[in-house]
Amino acid sequence: MEQESGRGRRVTILDVARAAGVSKSTVSRILDDRLPHSRSPNAQKVRRIADELGYTRDVFASGLRQGRTNTVGVIVPRLTDTAMAVFFEAISHASDRRGKLAVVATTDHQPDGARRAVRNLVKRRVDGIIFAADRRDDPVVSWLDESEVPYVLALRREGGGDAAVGDDVLGGYLATRHLLDLGHTTIALLTGPEFASNARLRQDGFREAMEEQGAAIDPVLVGATDFTVDSAADAVHRMLDAGHEFSALFAATDNLAIGAMSALARRGKRVPDDVSVVGYNDIPLSAHLPVPLTSMRVPFEEIASNALELLEAKIDHRSVTGGVRTSTPSLIPRGSTRRVI
Structure with missing residues (x-):
């Protein structure tokens, strides 16, 4: 994975050594980020020539393949997303029980951020990566495959690869079914990107439950968000501004549900008297809101344990049954939902 030269050939550490008039081992030592940074004229010359040639150190070959560190890299979009913070904590606990250290990096939902996160973790010589930021337009998974970095996906899964996930279709179905069983037929949806x-x-689970019931889905009541509280509040304000009434709302995360409840309160709507609300993930805050939030509980500890087991098998080159481990969510009813009177 070393940088290609202008002629299409990959620039190697030997090319840098020849151009600088030093040995290959000298170049390797000077460009090794793990060693003390030398400011000698020779070191500065080597770095300048490496930059001019477009050389990039192969962190995969010189890092992961040199030995085990008992360190696991975890990549999430944001730690301000409470569900992701809870998941990382679950990974950290599961790693600690196995005598490993979990290190987190964030992507901020950007493909370039994902690539940067991978590189930074590999430079720190993690043994493998749990990637919880998979996205449809992200080339990082293909890049990981080509690089032979041991990794597994978690919480999200696009395409193939070993993964530890929750049954999101079932969760969406059960959340919506709960509202339908309470007599609601006009249900709004807050989804993610x-x-x-x-x-x-x-x-998909929401639509399945609605179609099964014969309940109409109003496109105006389907609000896309970027998973933030503010985007959820904005989406609910747009629904209400359009004059489309609804008696219940299903949010794809608890943070979205909290944003929705805030917007409803600002518009004089009471939860659950006027609008019942169901969230997803059952983050710790959900049970302690002024109106405790009904939510789909995701078994983060189980998903974390499954992800680590799959990753350890890949690191050890062992086969393991069930390349995709799916955990079942469960509904936790609280005060934010009520039966239609």
Whole structure:
């Protein structure tokens, strides 16, 4: 994975050594980020020539393949997303029980951020990566495959590859079924960005339950978000501004549900008297809101354990049954939903 030269040939460490008039081992030592940074004229010359030639150190060959560190890299979109923070904590606990250290990196939902996160973790010589930021338009998974970095997907899954996930279709179905069973037929939906498989699958579950019931889905009452509280509030304001009434709302995450409840309160709508609300993930805050939130509980500890087991098998080159481990969510009813009177 070393940089290609202008003629299409990959620039190697030997090319840098020849141009600088030093040995290959000298170049390797000077360009090794793990060693003390030398400011000698010779070191500065080597770095300048490496930059001019377009050389990039192969962190995969010189890092992961040199030995085990008992360190696991975890990549999530944001730690301000409470569900992702809870998941990382679950990974950290599961790693600790196995005598490993979990290290987190974030992508901020950007493909370039994902590639940067992978490179930074590999430079720190993690033994493998748990990738919880998979997205439809992200080339990073293909890049990981080509690089032979041990990795597994978690929480989201686009295409193939070993993965530990929740049953998001079932979760979306059960959340919507709960509202339908309470007598609601006009139900709004807050979903996530199109690139997130978990959001799309929860929406699929919503549609399945609505179609099964024969309940109409109003396109105006389907609001896309970027998973933030503010985007959820904005989506609910747009629905209400359009004059489309609804008696219930299903949000694809608890953070979205919290944003929805805030917007409803600002518009004089009471939860659950005027609008019943169901969230997803059952983050710790959900039970402690002024109106405790009904939510789909995701078994993060189980998913974390499954992800680590799959990753350890890949690191050890062992075959393991069930390349995709799917965990079942469960509904936790609370005060934010009520039966239609």
